[in-house]
Amino acid sequence: MPIKRVICPERMRQIPAHFSWVDHRLVRERYIERCDACAAALYLFLVTVADAQGLSYYADTSLVHRLSMAPARLEMARNDLIRIGLIAWQRPLYQVLALDAPPPESAASPRGHSDVATQLERLHAALGKRHA
Template identity: 85%
Template sequence: MPIKRVICPERVRKIPAQFSWVDHRLVRDRYIERCDACAAALYLFLVTVADAQGLSYYADTSLARRLSLAPARLEMARNDLIRIGLIAWQRPLYQVLALDVPAQEPAPSPSPATDVATQLARLHAVLGKRHA
């Protein structure tokens, strides 16, 4: 086994004051294997811009432009992340979710204003579990 050594000591990563790294459980618990490239890119972007509570307010048009995604593809990526249990979303608010507990279906929102896409993603998640 090769001996590990720092290649560029002047660029060793330090935990920034405003947030932390991407959680290694993303790989260890195989979340990343359930994401396609677009969903992974959206997740990385949201982790990067989120505050300490995991919240951000990026609009679909900004996200689509910054990630070079068509609006429909952005919606698919978002729904995948919701289904996997990595994010929660109620327009215009995104929340990157903690990986402390196994992914589970989101609890129904008491708000009648819940976005239709979120409701559909929850329904697909429930139906997918029944057929598994």
């Protein structure tokens, strides 16, 4: 195993006085592999600006500008993060969710309709179990 050494000691990270973090389980439990670059950028932004409860109020117009995304692309990124259980959203409030528990089985999209991709995954899993 290679020996780690600090490359730039004068720029070594310190825990900031304000609240923000990225949970290592995002990688270890493969959430990041289910995100595209836009969803990951939105998640990073929300984690960075969220308070201790994971809450933030950023309007779509601000997010589109700050993340250089088209409004439709922002909506897709947000829906992806909701689908994989990383955030909850009720306009205008975002909540970055804890990774401690799996998302609830009856998770719904922000418009109140069931997420089609999630339903298809569940259906495939159920069919696979019956044929196993």
